[in-house]
Amino acid sequence: MDERTEQLINRKLDGELTEAEVLDLDKQLIKSPQARALLAELEQNDAVAGRVLHDALAGKDTDWTTAQPLPAQHTARRWSWNRWLIAAAACAALAAGLARVAIWPGSQGPNPDKQPGMWVEGPRSESGTAPSLAADDTRTMDAWSHMELLDSAKANPHRVIGVIDEETRSVYLLEVEQPPLRVTPVSVTY
């Protein structure tokens, strides 16, 4: 018996025969005793398998849901990676914005007359949150110097000192508290 006939028999058992296939299979069944035997055997196997599976797997699941308290449902949606990425980008943008406001009050940038290099300013103004630019407290430095900054901080009650490195386009923020003296460096690349 060819595979086509076996396929037709299977399609008949599954209820998938087209009208043309019904006629085709009928012809095969008339002329082939093996096809008839296979159909009878597969019909019997299908009937037994269906009955056995039905008996074994019939639902008995409804009892326990009301017999015992169900656990709490998960209500919060998990954050996907792109949500975390967006949140991180928002935080970075906020930090950069705050740093810019702290260094450059209003819309002013650094003094264009200054030499390229390090630039320091302070103290914070009394009225606003951003530090005001006072001539005495603003100077250009040749290089990064912790000691000089600390000395400056001790001499003046600065709360925020900003250092701009124009070559690397970086802003360094030093938050200074007195007393006690504590310097917290923060680096922002803009």
Next chain:
Amino acid sequence: MEKHGARSSSPATADFDPEIPVVEAIRHGDAYALAELMRRQGRWVRGVIFAVCGRMADVDDVTQQVWLRVWQEAPRLAEPSRWRAWLYRIARNAAVDSLRSRRRQRTLVEAVTSAGQLRRHDEPPETVLAGQEEQTLVLDAIAELPALYREPFVLRHLENWSYAEIGGLLGLPADTVETRLVRARRKLREALKGKT
């Protein structure tokens, strides 16, 4: 041919899916809706678990895990209209987890006992078959089918779903479902020859 099981839970594409309100109710914390969904859809879920695990003894435990997960995860179901694929994925994952756990346990047991001593298939066939009822014989034969064939075979015989319906659930083309059913029947015929 005798038909077992109504097609009420058929995944056919209908204009109105009566299960969507039930799923919505579960999402809002209605335990009775969960019991209703279990009553309506429990059979094929159990069929999937049996088809994946290949062992009837695992079905009850895994089924309970599945429905607990359904209950817990329902509020996170973004598209209630796709509940069937979601439920299938939960059932299949739970069954696969159970299967892996059982394999690990078996490896451990076999490591500390003599090789294959506890495996029933090492017993003489006469001993195994003697006194076995038809149900056990047929279930064992189905369980011995390759896993690829077992799933469509169980769904077809349990729910009378069409090739397209089974393929829709399993993510397979209808042709593939048909081929797997033909091969499953061929293997089952060999396994049951002269025994039923």
